[in-house]
Amino acid sequence: MTARRLAGVEKSAIRQFFDRAPAGSINLGLGEPDLPTPDVVRQAAVRAILEERNGYTPHAGLPALRERIAGDYGTTPESVIVTAGSQEALYLAITTLVDEGDEVLVPNPGFVAYPVIVRMAGGRPVPYGLPAAQDFGFDLDLFRRALTPRTKVVVCISPSNPTGRVLSENDLKMMAAALAGTGVTVVSDEIYRDLYFGDARPASIAQLYPETVVVSGLSKSMSMTGWRLGWLCGPAEVTNSAVVLHGYVTTCASAISQKAALAAWTSEAHAARREMRRTFRARRDCLLRLAAMHGLRAVPPEGAFYAMVDVAPWGSSLAVAEAALEQRVITVPGGAFGSEAERFLRLSFCVDEETLTEGMRRVARALAQLKPLEEQPV
Numbered sequence: 001m002t003a004r005r006l007a008g009v010e011k012s013a014i015r016q017f018f019d020r021a022p023a024g025s026i027n028l029g030l031g032e033p034d035l036p037t038p039d040v041v042r043q044a045a046v047r048a049i050l051e052e053r054n055g056y057t058p059h060a061g062l063p064a065l066r067e068r069i070a071g072d073y074g075t076t077p078e079s080v081i082v083t084a085g086s087q088e089a090l091y092l093a094i095t096t097l098v099d100e101g102d103e104v105l106v107p108n109p110g111f112v113a114y115p116v117i118v119r120m121a122g123g124r125p126v127p128y129g130l131p132a133a134q135d136f137g138f139d140l141d142l143f144r145r146a147l148t149p150r151t152k153v154v155v156c157i158s159p160s161n162p163t164g165r166v167l168s169e170n171d172l173k174m175m176a177a178a179l180a181g182t183g184v185t186v187v188s189d190e191i192y193r194d195l196y197f198g199d200a201r202p203a204s205i206a207q208l209y210p211e212t213v214v215v216s217g218l219s220k221s222m223s224m225t226g227w228r229l230g231w232l233c234g235p236a237e238v239t240n241s242a243v244v245l246h247g248y249v250t251t252c253a254s255a256i257s258q259k260a261a262l263a264a265w266t267s268e269a270h271a272a273r274r275e276m277r278r279t280f281r282a283r284r285d286c287l288l289r290l291a292a293m294h295g296l297r298a299v300p301p302e303g304a305f306y307a308m309v310d311v312a313p314w315g316s317s318l319a320v321a322e323a324a325l326e327q328r329v330i331t332v333p334g335g336a337f338g339s340e341a342e343r344f345l346r347l348s349f350c351v352d353e354e355t356l357t358e359g360m361r362r363v364a365r366a367l368a369q370l371k372p373l374e375e376q377p378v
């Protein structure tokens with residue numbers, strides 16, 4: 001009865017594991033910050049509800065909000081569409097750019113939604129490897145090999161979900177140079193760009209390659225997942241079409257969330273971002289210490305709130321994630337993100353350090369039951 005286009009489109013592995021978790025499970029699965037939304041944003045939402053009429057806003061979003069977002073990218077408000085989360089922005093960008101049969105390069109490993117949205121748009125997802133053997137870093141040769149005359153769009157993400165790795169400015173320069181003159185559009189997923197652990201905010205390919213559509217929002221950096229506030233920022237040719245589609249699909253992002261989002265550019269909100277970075281950096285360090293203590297190798301993340309833990313000696317990532325679930329800890333099998341991550345578990349650290357410590361203890365217990373460490377090949 002349903003459209004052929006949707007055949008094989010299933011609930012993501014992330015959701016499947018979450019939905020099957022027994023009571024009392026520790027959640028190292030979902031990528032959803034547990035920290036409170038900054039007070040300045042919540043107060044702005046309360047004011048908007050109590051004092052204002054919240055009708056439809058212009059399809060593209062409140063002019064004042066578009067102006068603030070555009071300011072971050074050094075562009076004009078006309079380049080910005082405010083969306084219901086960055087997920088909608090991603091959907092709009094790909095649907096606007098991709099024709100039947102077009103190839104779209106997606107990172108392997110990468111966010112589970114990319115290949116699904118590409119297929120729904122009629123395109124063909126083509127993975128470019130970020131090799132596990134290189135700790136999921138950018139590999140120019142593999143990128144060049146995936147690129148063909150049929151490539152229409154390249155999706156990149158930094159910091160990455162699922163690895164937390166950042167594309168360095170040099171990586172982005174190499175990517176931009178490989179794409180120069182091809183007419184390919186880059187869709188740059190920057191939803192984690194404000195959650196970094198180094199000294200400086202990671203670079204964006206938009207600074208190096210003009211044919212870039214940035215997809216981002218406040219879900220992760222402002223702990224606003226349920227507020228559904230994201231955006232798309234790119235060349236007028238793309239946004240002029242995407243806004244029409246957006247109007248038919250959602251009309252506009254929530255008026256209340258948009259008004260509250262204006263507060264995300266205040267000094268209080270900037271202070272809250274710094275505090276969130278500090279918290280996630282401390283948890284990242286805690287997770288790396290715990291992994292080492294349990295004899296596990298983790299790839300050190302440089303941003304976001306995920307870490308990839310190598311479980312190769314214990315079998316497939318799916319079998320290990322199942323065993324972990326039996327021990328009441330939710331994780332995500334790396335294989336869900338692409339073949340390069342098949343021998344890894346993705347652990348998110350959206351829990352306090354005490355919970356993280358217990359969660360890692362349960363992961364270690366699951367591994368010990370699968371195959372005691374003494375029996376591991378040396």
Ligand SMILES: Cc1ncc(COP(=O)(O)O)c(C=O)c1O
Nearest residue numbers: 085086087111161191217219230
């Ligand atoms: C890489 C990536 N992009 C986009 C999204 C969508 O986030 P939202 O729609 O809440 O902005 C997520 C959410 O998990 C994500 O991990």
